[in-house]
Amino acid sequence: MPFRCDLYDDPFTPNLRLDDxxxxxxEKLPIVTFVPHGEVVREKLAAFSEDEREATxxxxxxxxxxxxxxxxxxxxxxxxxxxxxxxxxxxRLTTRGEATGVxxxxxxxxxxxxxxxxxxxxxxxxxxxxxTNQLLATFDESDRRYHLRTVILGYPAIVSTTGxxxxxxxxxxFYLAREQFRAxxxxxxxxxxxxxxxxxxxxxxxxxxxxxxxxxxxxxxxYALFGEAFCDxxxxxxxxxxxxxxxxxxxLNGAYDLCPRHEAMLQNLDGKQQARP
Numbered sequence: 711m712p713f714r715c716d717l718y719d720d721p722f723t724p725n726l727r728l729d730d731x732x733x734x735x736x737e738k739l740p741i742v743t744f745v746p747h748g749e750v751v752r753e754k755l756a757a758f759s760e761d762e763r764e765a766t767x768x769x770x771x772x773x774x775x776x777x778x779x780x781x782x783x784x785x786x787x788x789x790x791x792x793x794x795x796x797x798x799x800x801x802r803l804t805t806r807g808e809a810t811g812v813x814x815x816x817x818x819x820x821x822x823x824x825x826x827x828x829x830x831x832x833x834x835x836x837x838x839x840x841x842t843n844q845l846l847a848t849f850d851e852s853d854r855r856y857h858l859r860t861v862i863l864g865y866p867a868i869v870s871t872t873g874x875x876x877x878x879x880x881x882x883x884f885y886l887a888r889e890q891f892r893a894x895x896x897x898x899x900x901x902x903x904x905x906x907x908x909x910x911x912x913x914x915x916x917x918x919x920x921x922x923x924x925x926x927x928x929x930x931x932x933y934a935l936f937g938e939a940f941c942d943x944x945x946x947x948x949x950x951x952x953x954x955x956x957x958x959x960x961x962l963n964g965a966y967d968l969c970p971r972h973e974a975m976l977q978n979l980d981g982k983q984q985a986r987p
Contacts, residue, residue, distance in 0.1 A: 711835045714743040715931060718750035720841035722807040723871040725919045728841070734924045738967075739931060741980055750840050751803050754826045770822065771799035777818035782856045785849040786815045809844040809872070816846035816862040823866055837934045838866035839927060845872045860926055860957075863939055867930035874922055878954045880911045911954035922961040928968075936975060943969040 715735070719728045732744050747753055751770065755763050775791030775798075802808060819842075827838055846868065847856040858877035862868040870877070907913075912922060925947035932948060933939035941948035944956060945964035951957035968976070 712741070712743060713935065714745065714836045715934075716745045716747055716831070716836070716838045717927070718747045718753070718838065718840045720843050720871050721749050722843045723841070723919070725915055725917055726841060726871055726923060727920045730920050731924050731927055735927060735931065738928065738976065739979075742931070749807075750823065750826065750838070750842075766826075767800060767803060768796075769825075770803060771796045773822040774799040774803075774814065774819070777814045777822065779813040779815055779847055779856050782813075782847075783854060785856075786818060807843070809842075813845045813847050813856070813858070815856075816848045816859050816868070819844065819846060820862050820864060820866065820868060823868070827866065832865050834934075837930070839930050840866050840868045841923070842868060842870055843872050844870060845876060846870045861929055861939075863930060863933040865934070867934065869923060869926045869930065871919065871923065874919060874926065874957075875912050875914055875916070878911075878951050878957045880954050881907065910958070912958065918958070918962060922957065925961040932972070932975075935979065941969055941972060945969065946972060948972055 717728060717732060717735075720726050728746050732746050735742070735744050755766060758766060772791060775795035776788065777786060778791070778795065779786060823838075823840060824832060830836070832838055845858060846862055847858050848862070849856050858873055860870060860873040860877045862870075908916070912918060929939040929948055939948060940950035943949060944960060945966060946969035947960055947964065947967055948969075949956065949960040949964075951960055966973070
């Protein structure tokens with residue numbers, strides 16, 4: 711059965727160009743059908759009756775409120791969220807679209823969004839790939855704390871546009887400068903310093919965001935198709951970058967798009983598909 715990937719836009723991140731990402735993926739994986747969509751929650755809610763829409767909206771708002779990370783050293787629990795938290799999530803889902811300053815448990819969000827799809831839309835032959843401006847984290851049992859993530863792999867796959875900026879560690883100079891500016895009562899660093907550091911890390915409203923997001927979308931596809939998403943080759947787009955400089959090198963300045971091994975995996979997949987009667 712042919713493989714299909716439905717990509718859902720993040721309209722609240724101006725520099726994310728979904729059409730460019732779709733075009734890139736179609737070139738890399740011509741045997742996969744790629745279908746672009748609008749923002750996932752609004753598109754799904756629009757297909758419901760008024761009563762279904764209200765019930766689903768309340769369920770989602772409650773679920774997102776429960777998924778909030780309040781303590782980075784404690785995994786989220788099935789607590790009863792506050793009324794204000796649910797009201798905030800309703801506003802975010804229906805009007806504002808912002809998720810400023812809130813960190814969510816990535817796997818809880820993934821499970822919640824999965825409920826928006828029926829079995830024909832989410833299965834091993836059909837992958838929803840969702841872009842969101844929500845900041846996602848997963849709890850690491852090895853050091854008993856949450857870590858911000860760029861991508862949540864699985865069904866559905868989720869790429870955090872805010873995570874691309876915030877999850878990989880920035881150069882040490884960035885954090886020193888930020889603390890110095892905060893000590894002076896300033897929230898933003900000077901444009902000159904921001905420009906100096908921009909070559910070494912992705913910044914908010916960065917024009918390079920779409921190009922970087924292409925590689926993380928490709929990681930989600932590799933995981934769905936082959937069961938692996940990451941590479942040890944720092945020049946490959948699938949490199950599992952922990953630092954901003956590593957991420958920018960792999961996504962923008964690598965010696966090739968994919969390393970020879972992962973490029974061969976795509977070619978073999980294409981050959982197998984063409985060989986089928």
